[in-house]
Amino acid sequence: MTDILNFLILTFQGLYSIFADLVGFGWGLIVLSVFSSFLFSPLEKWASGLKNDETIIQKVLQPQIQEINNNLSGQEAWAATQRLYNRYSYHPLKAIRTAAFPLLQLPILFLAYVALSSMTSLRGVSFGAVADLSQPDNLLFDLALLPFLMTAINIAITFVGSFTKKERIQAVFIALFFLVLLYPAPSALLIYWTSNNFIGLVKVLYQNFRKDKIHTTCINKRKKLPAWIWTLPLCPFVPALFLWANNVAYYPIASIFASILFITIASSICFFFLYLISRKIDTQNKIIQFLFFSFYCLFCGFVICALGYSTILGLFYDYRFYTLICFPLLLTLVTYKIGFRVINCLLVVQLSVSILLFCFNYGTDKQLTPLQESAVTNIPIFKNKPNIYYFLCESYHNLDYVKDVFGYDSTEFLDNIKKYGYTVYNNIYSNSSYTLGTLTNIFTMSTNSAPNSSSLALDASSWERSVIGGGSGNKLLEILKQNGYETSMYFKGSSYYFKSKGKFLDYTDVHFSIRDLLQPIEDTNGMIPFFLNLIFPFLNNAPHAEQDSLNILKKHLIRTKDSSKPQFFVHRLDKTNHTPPIGYNFKQRENFIDSHFYQDGIATGNAEIEKIIKTIEKYDPNSIVIFLGDHGAWTLRGLPLGSSFQNLVLNLSKENLTLDMLINDMFYVFAAVKLPNNVLPLEQFSPADIFSQIFDRLCYQQTKSYNSDRICVKLTQRSQEFLCKKQKQNLNNSADLFYPSKNFK
Known part of the structure; x- marks a missing residue:
């Protein structure tokens, strides 16, 4: 029961976080209210139908019951009343139907209360006159105003709606009950619930307005659309939403919405053409009907497989070809057996599950770590500024x-x-298994995970991207700026790493591209980028950015040669690459190694690094130069990590793998550093503390004053995290700083 409740809470929080990330925390509550009102409108309609049924049956029963009470008494009156109830198949307990919708609202209210009250990201967030969404508003002479506003709207509904005197009294008591119950509740919950009540008031007013209009019934009713028209337009959503729901932290929310809009437009066009075909096709001819619907079902199966190919590779790699052939055939046979209407229902159910999973994973991703500030309290002052x-x-x-x-x-x-x-360092392990995480470790100079953001965010990794782009929390750039450095970052124009330049970043080549919005669609199938490039060449990512790393370095040197400020230069070398994040399975590991794809990348990368070293040696020989891998090749991608360390070890043993193999595959990285002649070599380090050591040396502090009490390695896969922690036992033995094969808990 607890697991179900946690699932519902995280799903609710995820749904709210999506809206909050798009329009802000305050407006997100109102949008969530509108969305939930629309979502539960069928439930409200059903409850309203129950209430109307009760009203109708009471109009029939009450006069007869009154007559019975007037003419009979005692046992005879009771028996006559029971015979009356039996005649109309009625029971007095059915009277509770008049309060069906308020009773159904209680679980939703409880869920909203628990979910919003436990969201740490609401603390200190203001909205309009409300100073803190996590606390009562105290707007009415130190009294909460929102609960009274909510109650007033509830009571107003009873007077403008079609209520009997008894129902009106009942509704007023329920409104007063909610006032007492929700008075100490956080403002966020009151804004959400008051918005719900206001929407209910608008609905009642609209219904009253419609009753005053004269409606004419059309004699010729519009012909109902055949069920098969809806099947193909629904198909593209099924694999796409399933993929995105399981990778919420990988895509910006804006990209998800843009991709859904793109598919919706394509599906709408498809629906229009199918509607035209439905008017022309001769369904009376059995042969034409059989051929058309057979081809149609096969095509629907092909669409699902095409947009789900990356998922098929990841989940069913050993049976991928069988899946591609058998699924369309199976869909055709099942459709002939159960019909298009049932198939459509199954597709809608699957889409609903994916949406719930998306909200749950998004909520989980938002709640992984507590809110934390990353501010520099003591700025070290460099005596040497290379x-x-x-x-x-x-x-x-x-x-x-x-x-x-x-x-x-x-x-x-x-x-x-x-x-x-x-100096080439061995036994260097990254703190994170993905690039954004490693860059965050570098720039925050810590192993902290990304906290929830209390500001407007655009994706689940928004805090990381904000920090990387030089925003608040970028401790590294803040220290450098305080020491007079000019900061520059070059990512070949790609806006994947950050969307805008923060206050601590002076120069970057990053710019936003429309192509970034379509990334979720591209990842559903490896062939889609090819077709997008063919059809929309103007959407190419970063068309004007320099793509050669050596030229980027040379242009930077030319741009800054007359600057009086010391320079901090960041650039990502991309000649090597990991296994595909989508569509790859660890069972392909040997094939990946045998393909020499990674080895060729290393060879090209080595040659590029040598050229860069020679260029820097020629133009800036007394500088500090760092080459550091962000993570490994991920050849074991897709290996089930399990929900605990014991499950992880069990899954590894099933595949004849070891924990060392997994950690080395993800975190064992290349590290080469050149320091000026008067600076002592670095101790053992990780991305999180390499600059702490460098700054110590620039301050002429040659001791290990950096914070290395704990080195954390974060394993992430579908919102699961495992922290590999090694407590430092002996400060004098730097080799003991990190040994991943020990003490994995």
Whole structure:
């Protein structure tokens, strides 16, 4: 029961968070109220029908009961009344039907109360005159105004609606009950519930307005549309929503809505053409009917498989070809057996489940970590201010690991960069298994996960993107700015990493592209980007941004050569890449290794790094240069992590894998650093504390004053998190800072 309640609470919070991220926390409550009113309108209509049935039967029964009471008494009156009830199949308990809808609202009210009261992201958030949505409003001389407003609207409904005297008294008592119950409730709940009541008042007024109009009944009723017309327009939503529901943190909410709108427009056009076909097709001819509907069902199955191909690869890799062939055939056979109407119902049920799952996962993603501030209280003052170059190496494994697992030897490359004074570090593990997480660890200089945001957000990873873009919480850039640095970031124009430039970032090549909005659709099938490029070439991402890393560096050096400020340069090297985030299964690991896709990327990446090193050595030899991998290649992507450490170990053993293999696959990264001659080498580090050590040295503090009490590795898969923690036992033994094979809890 507790699990069901938690699921409903997180689903409600996820739904509200979606609206809050789009329009703000206050307006999100009103939009949620409108949406829930629309969602529960069939339930309200059903309850209204029950009430009308009760009113009608009472009009029939009451005169007869009155007559019985006037003519009979005692046992005879009771027996006559029972015979009357039996004649109309009525029981006195059915009188509760008049209060059906208020009673049905109680569980919804309870769910809203628990969900909104437990949302830490509402603390301190204002909306209009309400200072704090998590507290009572206290707008009426230190008394809460919203509960009285809610009660007034409830009572107004009883006077403008079609209520009997008894029903009106009953409704007033219910309104007063809600006043007492909700008076100490948070303002967020009162805004949501008052908005619901106001919508109810508008509905009653509209119904009264309609009653005053004269309606004429059309003699010729519009012909009902055949059920098969709706099937194909529903099909594209099924695999797409399922995929997005399981990857809420990967896509911005704006992209999800834009993709849904795109599919809706395409489905509407499809529906229009099917409507025209339905008027022309000869359904009387059995042969034509059989051929048409057979092809139609096969095509529907093909559409689902095409837009669900990435999901099929991820879930049914070993049986992918059988799935592509059998599913359309199975859909055709089932449709002939049960009909299009039932198929449509099944599709709607699946869509409803995906929407619930989407809201649940979104709510879970929002509640993973508590709200926390990341402000710099003590700014270190540098005595030495060299230019700093930080290159994030995409999916760059430790090169010894690459040699052992992928069979590619980088010994010559390592020898070459060591000649230029670079120290190559072994046993370096990233703190996160994905790029946004690693960048957040770098810029916050901590292992903290992203907190819930109390400001307007556009996606589940909005806080991370805000920090990466130089916004509030970017401790690294704030310290550099306080020390007079000019900060620059280059991501080849891609707006995936952040959407806007924050206050601590001076220059970037990032810009927003319309193509970003269609990313969720592209990921449903690997062929879709090809067709989008073919049909809409103007949508290409970052068409004007420089794409060559060496040229980006050279242009940066030219742009800043006359600057009197020290420079901090960030750039992502992307010659290597991990396994596809969608459509890949860990059972493809050997095929991925044998394809030499990753090895070729390492070879190209090594050559690129050498060119970059030579360029920096030529133009800025006394700078600090950092090459650091963000995470591993993820060849074990799709491995079920389970809900506990014991389940994880069990799943690993079933596949003949070890915990070391999993952690090395995700977190074991390449690290090479060059420091000026007068700066001591770094100790063992992770992305979260590398700049803490560098700043210590720039302040001429050569001791380990950085916060390394805990190194965290975050494993994420479908909103599940596992923290791999190693408590530092001995500060004098830097090798003990992180050993992932120990103490995994």
